[in-house]
Amino acid sequence: xEDLLIAIMAQLAEHDGLSDHQIGKRLGIGMSQLNRALALLxxxxxxxxxxxxxSRQDGKRRTLWLTERGRALCVPQ
Numbered sequence: 001x002e003d004l005l006i007a008i009m010a011q012l013a014e015h016d017g018l019s020d021h022q023i024g025k026r027l028g029i030g031m032s033q034l035n036r037a038l039a040l041l042x043x044x045x046x047x048x049x050x051x052x053x054x055s056r057q058d059g060k061r062r063t064l065w066l067t068e069r070g071r072a073l074c075v076p077q
Contacts, residue, residue: 013074
């Protein structure tokens with residue numbers, strides 16, 4: 001699961017605002033597996049998640065964006 005979380009964040013670091021379907025297709029994973037990973041990435045740290053990704057509805061499309069915390073983890077210090 002850790003490798004998948006890193007892969008999702010790497011995709012967003014390169015192309016913020018991808019749809020969930022685009023990420024699933026790029027990584028070759030199903031929506032069920034992607035949604036489980038996103039649940040962990042989106043949930044705040046206070047609630048036991050990582051708080052690295054936020055989703056936004058763009059009509060019927062769900063787009064994904066790195067939070068400040070997520071971006072800080074992707075950019076070397």
